[in-house]
Amino acid sequence: MRIEANLILFFWAFSIFSCLCFSVSSVNFGYRFHSSAIQAEQVKLPRKSSGTNKLYKTKYFTQILDHFNFNPKSYQKFQHRYLINDTYWGGPKKNSPIFVYTGNEGDIEWFAQNTGFMFDIAPHFQALLVFIEHRFYGKSIPFGGDKDVAYSNASTLGYLTSTQALADYATLIIDLKKNLTAVDAPVVVFGGSYGGMLASWFRLKYPHVAIGALASSAPILNFENITSPYSFNNIITQDFRVISLNSIYLF
Ligand SMILES: *[C@@H]1O[C@H](CO)[C@@H](O)[C@H](O)[C@H]1NC(C)=O
């Protein structure tokens, strides 16, 4: 109970902070999302991809390719990568929380290595950290891990949807909790940019799996005919005006 109350207060406070950050950090990301999250560009891994760091362990889960088809012929699977760090976890007996990063369009190691916030707060909450890769990115490539096949045409790329990705996360989280005998551990999902949209959608669509979501720089309403295509430029123009005026007074 106390952990949950703490978490709720904390995320409420942080969501205000995230909103403030939105106008700054969505410079790079906001414009990418038009009518489909799938149009998002792939985030490139700038540094060495793995090996030397000791931030997490790498695991693979045999994931369902199509969560929405009940034809036995379509029960294909693929190897789904996730990263895990249990250093700070209080364990199942304490009902310590699980913080899950809902991976976006890119190699999950890049997101894990650049989401220090989760590592920073994990000791305070005694949280287990899990970073799940988005299907079709990094090492989580369906069709035998062959990117050329997976990206070849509409019949294979048809499985690259945010809806399937969310179902991947739910399936993996539920199975992981079972394996850890931590079925009652509260789960909070985290994400930034498209990953933040995934975190928010996950909380909406799977409220029985996640008790909360923290979405940072997530352009959730930035879709055609919902938000004006000029709204972002209007906000930064306004910011620029305020900053210029302040500079005049200061100097
Ligand atoms: C978890 O992350 C911390 C750094 O924040 C690191 O010191 C520790 O070795 C990591 N644990 C595992 C199991 O990778």
Ligand SMILES: *[C@@H]1O[C@H](CO)[C@@H](O)[C@H](O)[C@H]1NC(C)=O
């Ligand atoms: C799509 O690609 C797959 C895998 O490369 C191939 O088996 C299939 O025949 C292709 N389908 C079409 C319609 O081109």
Ligand SMILES: *[C@@H]1O[C@H](CO)[C@@H](O)[C@H](O)[C@H]1NC(C)=O
């Ligand atoms: C849970 O354990 C089973 C059996 O060892 C394993 O096949 C599966 O991958 C594990 N689930 C996760 C999410 O690691």
Ligand SMILES: *[C@@H]1O[C@H](CO)[C@@H](O)[C@H](O)[C@H]1NC(C)=O
């Ligand atoms: C947005 O509205 C215009 C005008 O009503 C319409 O032509 C267009 O198809 C809409 N776009 C989407 C993505 O719904």
